[in-house]
Amino acid sequence: MARVLFARGVRGELVRKMQQRLTDLGFSTLGVDGDYGGNTRAAVIAFQNARGIEPTGEVDVTTYESLMETPIPGIRERALQLTAAFEGHDFTLAKGNFDDAGITWGIIGFTLTSGELRRIIGQINSEHPALLRAAFGENTNRLLEVFERPMNQQIAFANSISLGASRERLAEPWRTSFRKLGGFEEVQALQLEIADRDFYQPSRRTAERFGLTTEQGVALAFDIHVQNGSVKPEAREQIRRELEENPPSNEQERRVIIGNAVADHSKPRWRADVRSRKLTIANGTGTVHAGNYVLRAWGLGEFPAGE
Numbered sequence: 001m002a003r004v005l006f007a008r009g010v011r012g013e014l015v016r017k018m019q020q021r022l023t024d025l026g027f028s029t030l031g032v033d034g035d036y037g038g039n040t041r042a043a044v045i046a047f048q049n050a051r052g053i054e055p056t057g058e059v060d061v062t063t064y065e066s067l068m069e070t071p072i073p074g075i076r077e078r079a080l081q082l083t084a085a086f087e088g089h090d091f092t093l094a095k096g097n098f099d100d101a102g103i104t105w106g107i108i109g110f111t112l113t114s115g116e117l118r119r120i121i122g123q124i125n126s127e128h129p130a131l132l133r134a135a136f137g138e139n140t141n142r143l144l145e146v147f148e149r150p151m152n153q154q155i156a157f158a159n160s161i162s163l164g165a166s167r168e169r170l171a172e173p174w175r176t177s178f179r180k181l182g183g184f185e186e187v188q189a190l191q192l193e194i195a196d197r198d199f200y201q202p203s204r205r206t207a208e209r210f211g212l213t214t215e216q217g218v219a220l221a222f223d224i225h226v227q228n229g230s231v232k233p234e235a236r237e238q239i240r241r242e243l244e245e246n247p248p249s250n251e252q253e254r255r256v257i258i259g260n261a262v263a264d265h266s267k268p269r270w271r272a273d274v275r276s277r278k279l280t281i282a283n284g285t286g287t288v289h290a291g292n293y294v295l296r297a298w299g300l301g302e303f304p305a306g307e
Contacts, residue, residue, distance in 0.1 A: 002060035005072055006236050007297035010036040012081035012108075013090070018059065018266050021067055028084045034090070036297075037123055050173065058297075071253060075306060078299045079219040080192075084108060085290055086277050091191060092182030096162025096170045099270075103158045103170070105178050105269040108226050110152055120194055128186050135181035139173065167204040199225045207305070208230060208259055210239065212251065216295060218305040220255050224262055227274060231258070235265040250300070255282035 006015060011078040016034035023029055027043040027050075041057040048055040051066050064072050084090065085137055087109045094105035102112025110116040125132050125144060133140045146157045158171040161171045169175065181187055207213070210231075224231060231239070238261040259278030266274040273289075280286030284295045284302075295301060 001057075001210075002054075002062060003301075003303075004058045004060055005057040005064050005078075005299035006297055008036050008038070008041050009292070009294070010081070010297050011131060011228060012087055013084075014077060014081050015040070018067060019043075025067075053176075056196055073299070075215050075218055075300075076196065076222075078194060078215070079203075079222040080107065080200070082219060082281070082293075082295070082298050082300065083223045084131070085291075085293075086223065087226070088289070090182070091188045092179040094175060094178035094182075096167045097155065097158040098162070098166050098168035102155050102195075103161075106182060107188075108195050110191075110194075112158055113151065114229075116194075120190065123179070123190060123194075127190070129186070131184050131187060132181065135184075136177045139177065165212070170237065202230070206296050211254060212258075213305060214251055215300045215303050215305045216281055216284060217251055217255060219300050220259060220278060223281055226259075226268060227277065228262055231262060232265050235261040238264065252282065258282070 006018065011034050015036045016032055019032045019034070019040055022040070022043045023032060025047070027047045027159045028039075029043045030039040044059060044063065045055045045057045047053075047067060048057075048063055051063075053063055054068065058068070058120075061072055083109050089104070089107060091107050094103060095109075096103065100113070102116060103109070104111050105117060106120070110120050112118070122134070123145065125258040136143055146154055149157075156248060159167065161174050163169045163171050170178070179267045182191070203221040203225045204218065206224065210217075210221070212218060212221055239258055242257045242261070246257075248257065256279065260275065261280045262278055263271055263275035275289050276286060280288055281295050281300075282294065284300075286293055
């Protein structure tokens with residue numbers, strides 16, 4: 001059976017690129033929205049029929065390479081697409097202070113409280129100042145000045161532009177400005193560079209430390225670094241103890257032990273969410289934010305993790 005890379009229910013930047021390529025070749029997906037739905041499936045079937053590929057409606061390795069004329073995306077890109085979907089983010093979306101992180105923006109949710117948002121905006125200002133001003137206009141200096149204040153004042157600013165009881169939606173013009181900034185190709189490339197340096201590369205070291213060698217194992221480690229920062233010392237001790245007391249017979253059992261330990265030592269407010277994400281990756285299927293995930297359809301499985 002051919003290995004599936006992408007199928008109905010997947011969403012993200014990789015899907016958007018495939019939709020654009022299908023549309024350019026005359027196989028319309030009736031919109032380029034990054035959502036692998038029925039219209040995209042129909043376009044894939046039409047493409048497969050035209051190229052003499054079994055018309056499954058799923059993008060396997062042969063279909064992908066024929067369509068995109070490039071090798072399949074690496075584990076980094078596929079893990080990023082899954083975690084970005086969990087986070088509810090893309091390159092352009094910014095959210096207010098709904099989770100005490102201040103402002104959250106970008107492909108994996110760079111946050112104000114972690115300092116990530118300040119660093120990436122500072123780097124954009126250093127390398128592409130014209131793009132920052134094109135996005136924020138007369139508010140550019142105000143934004144940069146806010147980042148120089150103590151954190152409590154930065155949070156106060158975030159609260160002042162966060163709307164509603166949930167404080168999730170940003171007020172205008174900030175919401176549109178962040179969206180515009182995230183739409184620039186140079187800014188997207190920078191987001192990917194930082195996601196690789198600050199999250200993916202550390203996650204590979206975490207995967208190695210805990211004996212995770214499959215794609216699902218690396219995807220789990222990456223999601224831990226994005227959502228939880230790292231594996232906390234208390235969680236590491238729990239993992240060590242459980243691995244000694246109940247040695248796993250396969251990596252899935254190891255992943256479950258790691259996922260549960262990370263969840264057990266996360267903030268109580270987010271513990272259920274952390275557990276659902278980690279066990280969905282660990283087991284290959286599950287429900288996150290009321291959405292059903294099957295990792296096979298996201299191109300992630302019990303395959304050796306390459307680079």
